[in-house]
Amino acid sequence: MNRLLVVFIAFTMLPLIAFAPAVAASDVELIDAGYTHQTSAKLVHWEVMNDGTVLTVDDNGNLSVNAFSNGILVPLWSLDLNVTANSARLDDAEVLAAVAHDEGVFVVHMDLQIANRNISTPERVNDMDWDTEGDLWLAYFAGRRRAEEYDNEGFTGTTSPQIQSGFNSFIVLNDGRLALGGFDSKVTIADNGGTTLTTLNEPGGIVNALIEDHDGNLIVGSANGAVYRYDTNSWAVETLSLSHGSSVVHLEEVGNSTYVAGTQNGKVTMIDGATFTEEDTYASQGPVVGTKTEYTGQVYITTSFLSYSKIRLYDLDTDGDGVTDTNDAFPTEITQWNDADMDGYGDNPNGFNGDQFPDDETQYIDVDGDGHGDNPAGTEGDLFPNNPDQWQDRDGDGYGDNMQGEDGDMFPDEPTQWEDGDQDGYGSNPNGLMPDACPTQNGFSKYDRYGCTDSDLDGYSNPDEFFGVDQGADALPTQGTQWIDQDGDGYGDNTTGLLPDACPWEFGNSTRAWISNATAALGFIEVASYGCEDLDGDGWVDRSESIGMDADPNEHFDNDKDGVGSNSDYDDTRPLVQTEQDHCLLNFDDLSDACMGWRNADYQAYLSRSKGVNESDYSYAAWNTSKNAGLLNDGGEVDSSTVKQVMIVGGGAFVALSVIIIAVAAIMKRRNVQQNMKIYGTPFAPSSKTNSASTEALEGTAGLSAQGGVESDAAWEDDIASLDFSVKDEDLADEASSPTAIDATSLYGEEDSIEDIAGIAADPQPAAETPPAAPAAAPPVPEAGLPEGWTMDQWKWYGQEWLDKNK
Structure with a gap:
């Protein structure tokens, strides 16, 4: 299989080999190709992932995984965290990405594409990194000026040393040690317990960037334009002062052979990893956030500005491999340029005869492409050479330690467990350690049995048809503070939990009890008391109720001890008074x-x-x-008959009284007509007047008749005796002894005519009217003017009388 692969690669690369001399001879240098892309927000993190995609995080908290084609970012998926992001960090397995923001850290699961953890902090988090145990260290450059360790439970209490001057860069080395680059131009090295091990004093400026290369060396970038490489065993240092002298703010390692140093003003310098010497420098604008070097040699530089970032392309024109011929171990091979381990295989794993392990002379091929050599006798030999997801098996159970891969061991350090189908942390092997009792349920019970549903998360599983309360399941599966109920009354036996059973030895449904209290008005107070005997169902503990009240659901207390409860007792403070x-x-x-x-x-x-x-x-x-x-x-x-007689007599009296009232009302109406005739000359009072103008003028109330009012003093006697409503005995005696005789004169008056009494209008007799003589001249008008509502005509006639009256 391996031989066929090599032959295939060889035939594929033959056409390129033919062009290699021409490319090298042309000696084309890297040239500026300009900007290729601009983002809509400022990037705070740029990282090229193993699969060639680019992870970006902008200052608005938008995390995105992008394809990168011809210098343009094409989002594949993104997650908006809606925070002010400061930095980001991807773990070595590229499964988790941490995003530091002003209020803490978000942890994003890259496979699930969700934020599965948020660590809230009172201060702004500037950076963070994972240690070898998977714990996350949060770095506070200012304020606390230290790094703090967080495990899955939260802050562990372990911190780095405090950097008095503050620091500007942070990293956790592969061996767990901490490195903090300070504003005081020093690098502090501490162990994972927070103890300072050493201080590196060589940097000549603020330490802005720290990385660890593939060999475990610590690479330091400072504000004085220098890069330092430290052997982390001896702390021997190599110093490289960059020719441009610009402040280094970004470091990365490309291809295990080249360091990339980005500066505050947009310069990118390629540093040869083998010789630790400066190679080519390319210029852009703005602080460098990241770079991407294509295998053919193109270099993309990403820089950030106030509200956006730009990507600039530098295109190589050598033999196409991005490395100058002087540094190319394979100057005529476009796909190879370096052979760090000198094993004859190029360090470009994708090139012709590519060394999959360029720094390991014992490994060079990796058929399954998992990054581990197929030579079992070599360094970290692949125990699963045909499984790209697996290479190591620490517990020797035949399942690889990569949990996420094919045939992955979910318990890499436990040889009796390897599968966890429901992903609850308990193995599916029933004969193994801590076996999952419910392998198809994602459950977290751990006390009575492992891995079963635990609705209230108290560690005890919900009972089911196979495992009941008698076997140890949660008797109260929805109550997180209770799990045991010995008497089965629904109240848990945990005295510190919610609704604790006050009588766990007996079934009961009580909720409260009376207990003695010397300071209470009644000598007793009500307290909560659940699960005790309450036979009458009134909620009160029977043994706490007054004597005889435990059988009465309507009573529970008898203050005067008379046998009648306080709810029924008319006066529960007096034994003799019950009703x-x-x-x-x-x-x-x-x-x-x-x-x-x-x-x-x-x-x-x-x-x-x-x-x-x-x-x-x-x-x-x-x-x-x-x-x-x-x-x-x-x-x-x-007596109903008596009531009937009273009603008949009363009804007759009511009718008679009504007739009398109507007759008196008619007589009074006639008298009112005569009175109106005397005052107004008409049988009715004018609607617009209740007084004569002359009277109003003399009384100083001119105009009152226009709005209604009371007649003036002319209608009354000067002296009015006080009204006396008391009934005198002699009056009563007189009335009783001499009944009053009513005749027509006393009822209607001597001046009433027959026509007035009958309500018939009499023919008016014309009367000779003598008009009053007008005064010779009007009296003088007061200084304040005419009285309110008066006219000059009124003043001419009645003004003198008003003056005499108001002197």
């Missing part, structure tokens, strides 16, 4: 109708009579009124 009758017969100062009725033997006899159907009792007040009115028969009951 209203008791109260009334013991409290003669209570003169209420109710008590008077209890004390009246006749009324009580009335109440105890035989009643007819639908017959009701009179209240004591109604009964007593009827008695006083003589409406009761000898038995004390209301």
Whole structure:
């Protein structure tokens, strides 16, 4: 199989080999091809993934995986986190991506394309990285000025040393050590427990970028335009001062052979990884976020601006492999240019005779393309050479340690378990360690049995037909603080949980109890008490109820201990008073109708009579009124015949009284007609006047008649005696002794004519009218002008009288 693959590659590459000399001879250099793409937002992260796609994160929190074609980003999928993102980091397996933002960190599952975790922090998180145990370290460049470790449960309490000056870069090395690049131009190295191991003092400026290369070397980029490579074992350092001297803000390793250093002002310098020397530098604008070098040599530079990012292309013109011929280990082979391990196979795994392991002389081919050599005797030999998803088997159970791959071991360190069909963390092998009792259910029970449904997440599984409460399943599967209910009354036995059973040894349905309390008004207080015996079903614990109350669902407390509960007892503070009758017969100062009725033997006899159907009792007040009115028969009951007679007599009296009222009203109307004739000269009062103009003028109320009002003093006597409504005895005696005789004169008046009395209009007799003589001259007008509502004509006639009256 391997031989056929090699032959196929050889025939495929033959046409390219023919052109190799011509390409090399042309000596075409890299040239600027301009911008190829502009994003709609500022990118804070750019990373080329193993499959050639590009992971980007912009400052608005939009994470996107993109195809990259001819310098243009084509989104394949994206996830809007809706945060202000500061940076991002992809784990080595490219399964998880962490996004640091102003309020914490989002962790995105790349396969599921969801944010499956959000770590909230009180301060802005600038960067983060995973350690070898899968824990996440959050870096706070300012403020806390340290990194903090978080596992799946949260903050572990482990932190890096605090960098007093603050820091601007952070990385976790493959061996778990921490590296922090400070504003003080130093790199602090600490172990994963937070203890400082050493300080690297060589950088001559703020440390802006840190990466670890494939050999485990620490690469440092500083603001003074220099790049440093440290041997992480001895901390021996190599220094490379870039010719342009620009601040290095971005570092990456390309093809395990070249370092890419991006600067604050858009320059990108290629550094040979083998010799640690500066090669070519390409210029763009803006801070460098990332680059992409094609296998044919093209270089794409991504830089960010205030609200967008741009991609610029530099196109190589050598033999097409992107490496100058002087540095090309295969100058005539377009697909190969380096052979770091000197094994005769080019370091480009996709090229002709490509070394799949360019830094390992014991490996060079990888048929399944999983990154592990097929030579089992070589370094990290592939134990599954035909399975691209697997290469290692730590526990030796025949299943690969890559959980996500084909034949993956979900428990790589447990030889008795490898499959977890429901993905709940418990193995499906029933004979293995901690076997999943419900292998088809995604469950998280762990105390009674493993991996079964646990609705309330208290660790105890829900009971089912195969495993019931008697076997240890959760007796209260919807109550997260309860799981055991020995007496089966629905109240859990956990005393610190919700609705705890106060009597776990007995079935009960109580919810409350009375307990002694010396400070309470009654000497008792109500407390919650669930699950105790309550035979009468009133909710009160039977043993806490007053004597005799435990069998009465309507009673629970008897304060005066008279055997009658407080709900029924008329006065529960007095043993002798249980009913209203008791109260009334013991409290003669209570003169209420109710008590008077209890004390009246006749009324009580009335109440105890035989009643007819639908017959009701009179209240004591109604009964007593009827008695006083003589409406009761000898038995004390209301006599219906007497009531009928009273109604007949009363009705007749009402009719007679109505006739008298109507007659008096007619007489009064006639008198009003005569009065109007005297005042107005007409049998009715004019609708617009209730007073004469002369009277209004003299009273100083001119105009009052236009709006209604009261007649002036002319209609009254000057002196009015106080009205006395008291009835004098002599008046009553006079009235009683001498009945008043009413004649026509006293009823109608001497001046009333027959026509007026009969309501017939009499023919008016013309009267000679003598017009009043006008005054010789109008009186002087007051300084304030005419009185309100007066006219000059009125003033001419009545002004002098008004002046005399208002002097």
